Amino acid sequence: MYAFEFQKPTSIQAAVEALKDDEAQALGGGQTLLPTMRQRLASPGTLVSLSGIAEMRGVCRADDGALCIGGGTSHAVVAQEAAGIYPGLAGLAARIGDPAVRNRGTIGGSLANNDPSACYPCAVLASGARIITDRREIAADDFFEGMFTTALEQGEIITEVRFPVPEASNYQKFIQPASRFALVGVMVAKYAGGVRVAVTGASEEGVFRWTEAEKALSDNFAASALKDLTVSADGMIADMHGSAAYRAHLIKVLAGRAVEAAA
Amino acid sequence: MQTPLKTTLSINGTRHEIEGDARLTLLDALRDHLGLTGSKKGCDHGQCGACTVLLNGRRVNSCLTLLCMHDGDEVTTIEGLGTPDTPSDLQRAFVDRDGMQCGYCTPGQICSATAMIEEIRQGWPSHASEGLEGEVAPTPAEIAERMSGNLCRCGCYPNIVDAIADVIAEEGP
Ligand code: FES
Ligand code: FES
Numbered sequence: 001m002y003a004f005e006f007q008k009p010t011s012i013q014a015a016v017e018a019l020k021d022d023e024a025q026a027l028g029g030g031q032t033l034l035p036t037m038r039q040r041l042a043s044p045g046t047l048v049s050l051s052g053i054a055e056m057r058g059v060c061r062a063d064d065g066a067l068c069i070g071g072g073t074s075h076a077v078v079a080q081e082a083a084g085i086y087p088g089l090a091g092l093a094a095r096i097g098d099p100a101v102r103n104r105g106t107i108g109g110s111l112a113n114n115d116p117s118a119c120y121p122c123a124v125l126a127s128g129a130r131i132i133t134d135r136r137e138i139a140a141d142d143f144f145e146g147m148f149t150t151a152l153e154q155g156e157i158i159t160e161v162r163f164p165v166p167e168a169s170n171y172q173k174f175i176q177p178a179s180r181f182a183l184v185g186v187m188v189a190k191y192a193g194g195v196r197v198a199v200t201g202a203s204e205e206g207v208f209r210w211t212e213a214e215k216a217l218s219d220n221f222a223a224s225a226l227k228d229l230t231v232s233a234d235g236m237i238a239d240m241h242g243s244a245a246y247r248a249h250l251i252k253v254l255a256g257r258a259v260e261a262a263a
Numbered sequence: 264m265q266t267p268l269k270t271t272l273s274i275n276g277t278r279h280e281i282e283g284d285a286r287l288t289l290l291d292a293l294r295d296h297l298g299l300t301g302s303k304k305g306c307d308h309g310q311c312g313a314c315t316v317l318l319n320g321r322r323v324n325s326c327l328t329l330l331c332m333h334d335g336d337e338v339t340t341i342e343g344l345g346t347p348d349t350p351s352d353l354q355r356a357f358v359d360r361d362g363m364q365c366g367y368c369t370p371g372q373i374c375s376a377t378a379m380i381e382e383i384r385q386g387w388p389s390h391a392s393e394g395l396e397g398e399v400a401p402t403p404a405e406i407a408e409r410m411s412g413n414l415c416r417c418g419c420y421p422n423i424v425d426a427i428a429d430v431i432a433e434e435g436p
Pocket of ligand 1 (some may be wrong): 313
């Protein structure tokens with residue numbers, strides 16, 4: 001790890017100030033950034049820890065019914081506190097990494113990183129959630145811009161994520177057992193206005209919406225509605241854990257399971 | 264040149280002030296600065312769980328967090344859970360059940376299991392639970408899932424699960 005300066009502001013405003021420095025980088029729970037720095041794949045001049053900002057932590061319900069999660073909230077807290085409101089999301093949070101990682105890792109950190117196999121981007125996209133930052137609000141559909149790339153500007157902090165709560169939802173994750181990332185993960189969320197389906201772990205472009213399935217499931221919310229659909233293997237990730245065709249196949253299988261399990 | 268940082272925190276009930284580079288991990292601070300070598304370094308990457316400690320009562324990988332992030336926090340390591348003469352229930356159960364071979368993963372396993380039993384008491388759900396809410400039945404599958412962050416290269420999992428199940432059975436979930 002290369003040397004860096006360290007700051008731990010206690011307000012969003014102070015963090016934004018500290019992040020104005022070009023060499024500064026925000027630090028959430030550190031479960032991805034610290035190993036990345038240790039491998040010398042990242043070398044920020046200053047780390048600005050967001051863990052001292054109380055106003056960025058916690059789960060609550062907005063007046064419009066949306067579930068609001070502070071950007072600095074750990075996966076373990078979401079798994080517990082969202083369970084009664086949005087079980088599909090709580091179930092997803094309960095399966096990220098392992099228990100020690102869930103106690104440190106944060107939703108804001110996961111979204112800002114946008115790992116192509118991460119779980120949270122899938123939930124945000126399937127829910128049509130809104131990402132609130134220190135300076136604006138970004139719709140889920142505009143936020144993810146490809147592997148490890150998002151609409152966030154330099155120094156922009158995710159302070160909160162607002163999830164419209166679906167009538168029914170489920171996340172199916174085919175776990176890559178060594179890394180515990182999703183080999184493929186599919187989230188299905190049924191809203192009054194239609195069904196949304198998001199897929200992680202599969203595409204080289206990162207998380208994406210499977211729009212054909214959305215259309216079919218909006219007409220008929222049953223696994224059988226997917227039976228005539230196919231997913232092309234073009235552009236799918238292929239590695240030692242699974243070929244592109246295998247991943248493409250998994251998308252349909254997992255989407256069907258998610259519909260059947262949706263609650 | 265980086266300014267050395269001073270971090271004050273409580274470790275096993277004793278207040279410590281440690282000065283070090285910002286890069287100093289909690290694990291290296293424990294092992295190299297305080298001589299608390301019970302917490303082990305298996306991978307230094309958050310993969311194995313050998314470095315698991317309790318941070319404000321919650322299990323974390325101490326290799327994956329910086330000391331300077333923890334001013335004012337409370338850390339408990341394996342040394343703080345019990346001694347050879349007065350072992351904790353889990354420490355005793357691991358010995359009774361032979362829950363180890365080389366023993367390298369054991370401090371992490373025991374710290375992790377200590378927090379895990381508390382999580383079950385508080386009704387935290389897991390992927391293996393029947394539902395997200397309600398009481399958790401401590402089945403072997405449930406224990407295995409909840410201990411998934413702690414690897415054992417010696418493959419002592421059956422005995423580790425038995426040891427943990429013994430303690431849950433004795434004390435009630
Ligand atoms: S040494 Fe920390 S997880 Fe392996
Ligand atoms: S006892 Fe050897 S690694 Fe677990």
